[in-house]
Amino acid sequence: MADAPRFAVRAIELFERPVQLRLPFRFGVVTLREAPQAFVRARIELPDGRSQWGAAAELMAPKWFDKNLQLTNEDNFDQLRGVLRMAREAYLGDSSPTSAFGHFARHHDAHQAACARRGFNPLLASYGPALLDRAILDALCRLDGASFYAAMQANRAGIDGSHPQFAGLGVPALLAQLRPAAQIEARHTVGLVDAITAADLQERVNDGLPETLEEVIATYGHRWFKLKVGGQVDADLARLQAIAAVLDRSPAPYFASLDGNEQYESAAGVAELVAAIRATPRLARLWSSIAFIEQPIARKLALDADLRGADLGKPVIIDESDGELDAFVRARARGYAGVSSKTCKGVYRSVLNAARCAAWNRDEGTGRYFLSAEDLTTQAGLAVQQDLALVNLLGIGHVERNGHHYVNGMAALPQAEQQAFLQAHPDLYERSHGAVRLAIRAGRLAVGSLDCAGYASAAMPDFAAMQPLAGSEAP
Template structure:
């Protein structure tokens, strides 16, 4: 245990939610999303000398990602997510013995995952609950200590050690000291399967003044990085990618692309067929040369059974939805995968663990073969986007999938006082336009200096009085 890491007891946990309505429908994999709730957690901790502080975190309850069972409705998916958050709350309040922030994670991670498994809830889904609470605890820790998230992690005030076997041998405290956040990060724009590429693709405009097509997005925000969804339907994918390339190829400067399969392929051979078709299409030559990596193309049911060594895909492949148990990246590496995604909904300690793995594996190979990517289009303006941006920035990742500003009208649905509080505290991160506060993207970049404030990357707080208590879960 790190001696300097303060021991905390958890005194109270409050759970809230509020609705999020999309300005544009978004299709990923098997779902088209138009609305869903956002979860909020407030946690009060007491530290040394009896001092107390509140911390908070937020996360969208995205349906059909944590559990893609088509027999379940979106509402049933929301109930699953409420269940794991309530169960995590019960677990974290069940033992008031003081320990470090990381100690609370270690104390509850494995038992919580097993308890959820007995309810038929998979590890990816189960970890949503502790991931939300762990961020709120870290926020409270930072406020108690009067430091930023960056300082707290660099100095290992969370107390990350080898008390969980997955963290053994990685020398994480030394690695954390070497991390240095950047002043800005590139935003990687996701092009969903329903997204309009040009104005000719729009049958009904929203007409809210914000970009609605890929053409308009590029002109407005100046992105260089793009994430392109593919559907698993070969000809449809080639046709759509060709339309996307016709827009992106207008840029004289280089652009960069990731391909996201969202588990739509049954095998590596099917993925290879798509890539062969891309290479065989002259109009996709520049796009193919710009592909940096491929994200989770194979269904999680088979992804870690598929040995990518046997089917070279010519681009690195990462796991995302397969990243359920803590050792998933270890399993994936053995099957030929080169990377793994960081998402706050999967847990900050998981991201730091996987950074340690990449560092150790690359050091052994004297290479940079293993890497992490930053993937999450669901983070909403406010706590969620700020905490995720701070995490991936400290991890040293230089571009991040960031799309809440595109599919949701910023903070338009929030009380005006809340919007102004976030705008004033983070004037580099947000701008006021089109009658609401929105994430500011200029030249394809997001400026991050204001995230180095006291607390976990937020100098403002949501209006919890304007929210509803989180609904009960399926086993309540």
């Protein structure tokens, strides 16, 4: 695109800091209690010599990118560090100027191939470029003095057909018509070991923050929920009934997604759970409130499973199966209706899939295809703000948020860093129980302050308080 600045990427710095969870979070095959958060700083330089730094952050979540049970959590962290280092080497290896999207398009296929040679799956491989691309976009926005929204609406990133998957979808026209909102509904995650009522607690954390589903609703006022199931029908039914007993107390409507976490091997297995839910009177309201089912079938089998003949009663989306850029195309052919947006998979991937949904819905004259917004325990600061801004840009009205519940906000960060984010984004954060944290009121997040110069952040992390990414030379 003629209006997209061309620049070189001159420097990329990689950092990490530890994150401790206040509550254990079980998703699929892992119960998470701690994990590092990765940070990227990137400096870009225009042909006229002007340069700027940008940044991005993302938790290194184990057993999501690669669920191989032979690997430890530390093995998973090292994999994620590895793909970050590989992406840095690739992006710095070609200094010729191109657009922000051009840097992504230039390296995507070769990076995926290089990762495959090391045994890294496509979803895992995407993590490295996803962070670098966001840091580069942040730098570009800061050079322009423009918000992420304004930059994307004007396609300052230069998204075009230079990668074939993006050709012919009218991405610039789609971006130009997007209109971000002032608030987003926060969809609360109910993990597989989360307490539903106080009777489920063996011991309390006693930090003053909500610990049960009952307390979460009373504190934050959520109307949207994400309910995880474990693949055992009887156990899932019992747990869903316990959840429904709490949710059904509300006289107002509530809404939910059902997350299968790859726990099923076939559409028939999912259909068995659905039939059991439908046959359980105590789950009638909950079932009517479910908007979609997320990735119920294991990723190795999901795109071979044809859902079109299964009686599932709700649209089904892919999440972990969204490894390659064409995964949603293949999923659509198997009867899937949607795909998740996650910044850990890449901003451009989300834009690509949004354009596909718009094109397919237009062609079919329906509203069948959609993006959902999912969380990977994004943490307060850059990670959650950049993810929220992407979700909001794409017009997704609710987003799974769980990082604020399982981690005690910014409690582990330097006080000056906490205060900087609170002052820069007073609608999004509050100070309570000794730390700055997300402010969720009536189940919603106020995101107006994300419309600022840069990629959704008018504050920066304290990089001096971090460690260089393990295995990387000091920046």
